[in-house]
Amino acid sequence: xxxxxxxxxxxxxxxxxxxxxxxxxxxxQANQHxxxxxxxxxxxxxxxxxxxxxxxxxxxxxxxxxxxxYLFLSHQDPDIVAAANGWLMTTDAEALASQLWLxxxxxxxxxxxxxxxxxxxxDEGMITKLGGSPIVIVxxxxxxxxxxxxVYDPVSKILYTGDLxxxxxxxxREVPDFDSHLQYMEGFHRRYMTSKSVMTAxxxxxxxLDIDIIAPQHGAIxxxxxxxxxxxxxxxxxxxxxxxxLPKYKIPTS
Amino acid sequence: MGxxxxxxxxxxxxxxxxxxxxxxxxQANQHxxxxxxxxxxxxxxxxxxxxxxxxxAFxxxxxxxxxYLFLSHQDPDIVAAANGWLMTTDADAYISALWIxxxxxxxxxxxxxxxxxxxxDEGMFLKLGSCELMVLxxxxxxxxxxxxIYDPVAKILYSGDLxxxxxxxxEDVTDFDAHLRYMDAFHRRYMVSNRILSAWVxxxxxLDIETIAPQHGAMxxxxxxxxxxxxxxxxLECGIDFMADKLALPSRTS
Numbered sequence: 489x490x491x492x493x494x495x496x497x498x499x500x501x502x503x504x505x506x507x508x509x510x511x512x513x514x515x516x517q518a519n520q521h522x523x524x525x526x527x528x529x530x531x532x533x534x535x536x537x538x539x540x541x542x543x544x545x546x547x548x549x550x551x552x553x554x555x556x557x558y559l560f561l562s563h564q565d566p567d568i569v570a571a572a573n574g575w576l577m578t579t580d581a582e583a584l585a586s587q588l589w590l591x592x593x594x595x596x597x598x599x600x601x602x603x604x605x606x607x608x609x610x611d612e613g614m615i616t617k618l619g620g621s622p623i624v625i626v627x628x629x630x631x632x633x634x635x636x637x638x639v640y641d642p643v644s645k646i647l648y649t650g651d652l653x654x655x656x657x658x659x660x661r662e663v664p665d666f667d668s669h670l671q672y673m674e675g676f677h678r679r680y681m682t683s684k685s686v687m688t689a690x691x692x693x694x695x696x697l698d699i700d701i702i703a704p705q706h707g708a709i710x711x712x713x714x715x716x717x718x719x720x721x722x723x724x725x726x727x728x729x730x731x732x733x734l735p736k737y738k739i740p741t742s
Numbered sequence: 743m744g745x746x747x748x749x750x751x752x753x754x755x756x757x758x759x760x761x762x763x764x765x766x767x768x769q770a771n772q773h774x775x776x777x778x779x780x781x782x783x784x785x786x787x788x789x790x791x792x793x794x795x796x797x798x799a800f801x802x803x804x805x806x807x808x809x810y811l812f813l814s815h816q817d818p819d820i821v822a823a824a825n826g827w828l829m830t831t832d833a834d835a836y837i838s839a840l841w842i843x844x845x846x847x848x849x850x851x852x853x854x855x856x857x858x859x860x861x862x863d864e865g866m867f868l869k870l871g872s873c874e875l876m877v878l879x880x881x882x883x884x885x886x887x888x889x890x891i892y893d894p895v896a897k898i899l900y901s902g903d904l905x906x907x908x909x910x911x912x913e914d915v916t917d918f919d920a921h922l923r924y925m926d927a928f929h930r931r932y933m934v935s936n937r938i939l940s941a942w943v944x945x946x947x948x949l950d951i952e953t954i955a956p957q958h959g960a961m962x963x964x965x966x967x968x969x970x971x972x973x974x975x976x977x978l979e980c981g982i983d984f985m986a987d988k989l990a991l992p993s994r995t996s
Contacts, residue, residue, distance in 0.1 A: 515843060515844075516843040516844060564817055564818060565816055565844055566816060566818070566821060566841075566844050566845055567844050569818060570822075588931065588932065589818075591768040592768060592817055592818045592819050593818055612990070612992050613991070613992035614992050615992055615993070624991065624992065625992065626991060626992070627989055627990070627992070628989070629985050629989070630934065630981065630982055630985060630986075632886055634884055634931065634932050634934070634981065679840065679886065680840065680886050682882065682886070682934055682981075682982055683934075683935070683982050683986065685982055685986035685987075686982050686985070686986050686989070688986075689986050689987060689988075689989040690989055692989075693989045693990060693991060696991065697991070729882065729886065729934075730882055730934055730935050730937060730938055730982070733863075733881050733882060733938070734937070734938075734941050736863050736864055736879050736881065737879060737881075737938075737941040737942060737944070737945050738864070738879070738945060739865075739876065739878065739945060739948070739949075740864055740865035740866055740867060740876060740877065740878070740879070742866070742867070
């Protein structure tokens with residue numbers, strides 16, 4: 489029996505959170521999300537070498553003979569891009585990543601054969617089509633990476649937020665209670681997210697979207713409008729990163 | 743041969759390895775510091791250069807042993823080949839505590855994971871032979887968890903991505919004004935904010951620096967050029983100074 493979570497299913501359109509294949513080791517837990525529309529698939533942040541085989545096989549099962557059209561890489565971190573070459577070599581998919589990282593990703597050893605299928609996303613983001621259905625690539629720079637994007641799927645009303653909203657250390661996959669969940673995400677956001685100004689700009693931008701689920705790349709998802717709004721409100725005005733780091737800018741003493 | 747000696751006094755040597763990177767991946771410098779019987783390699787790069795960079799490094803090291811691998815931050819051009827270096831030497835790899843759980847996504851062998859060591863946010867000293875290298879905090883320049891190395895013997899500040907330049911065909915900056923065109927755009931987009939840059943300048947001004955050696959592009963040598971670079975950083979607006987109020991949903995379909 490599969491431990492995949494179906495987040496949305498209307499027959500033609502499905503959003504699947506794949507089973508967690510890698511919990512328990514030294515690598516940080518990561519979620520792999522799949523969006524399928526009319527047999528065309530998009531895998532979001534498919535993860536590193538250790539989960540590659542199992543994520544690929546689960547993806548092909550869910551596609552049921554359809555095609556993987558896109559590999560979406562939210563940013564350049566190792567947990568995101570380490571296995572990009574494998575995905576490109578075994579499928580016809582195009583990899584979408586911020587134009588800021590196009591010349592960095594080949595350092596993993598992309599085969600020349602597939603380098604042409606690595607496509608840059610402009611800073612403004614873009615709207616792409618998956619099996620005819622629009623997928624909005626939303627700019628979320630400096631949250632945390634300098635070149636960072638999120639994905640909004642207007643059919644399922646899911647906003648895939650990458651590292652924003654990430655949580656570590658709890659044993660549930662859906663946030664049951666916002667206040668008691670804060671302990672699993674606050675420390676990460678204070679240190680890795682860049683600034684209050686960017687968090688506030690992000691909150692203002694996404695308030696205009698109709699969102700039922702916020703699905704981060706690590707940890708639990710926020711399901712339902714109430715939790716979604718609590719999360720956006722929490723981000724709005726959140727101090728972090730450069731707001732707090734300046735005291736560390738000193739010559740070390742030990 | 744493929745190396746350049748930047749400094750040599752007694753048993754202390756600072757060596758720039760030849761640039762092995764070509765093609766799609768961004769050009770990267772590999773630096774080696776040796777003091778007595780111990781060596782450290784800085785940001786040793788990805789899969790494509792691993793074979794040649796390690797052969798050259800071992801030839802330069804001679805009878806000295808590689809004691810440390812220094813990883814300034816988590817980007818692919820820095821960490822992709824960390825496993826290879828750890829498997830073929832008994833060096834310890836030092837990287838920001840922020841990235842310790844991200845690096846294993848490359849597939850670090852169990853054998854070597856315990857040799858991946860965290861640098862605290864405050865920075866630290868690394869003892870190398872009979873000298874001590876200073877590991878300076880440089881967070882958000884550009885990475886959230888980012889460090890630089892100052893070698894007080896050679897008076898070289900290894901600045902990682904800060905000071906990086908792309909596209910010129912020289913190794914040493916001779917005319918600072920003419921050099922700006924190769925660094926300006928990169929710094930404005932990837933570096934996080936002027937507050938951070940000016941805090942960094944305040945921290946490093948008291949250091950006696952003869953050379954600033956970035957990870958990409960040309961070195962900034964001589965007190966005059968070093969001062970010009972620090973002055974430039976001090977007033978540069980970048981990153982969230984431009985971006986924070988510009989996050990907007992995309993309208994362009996592609």
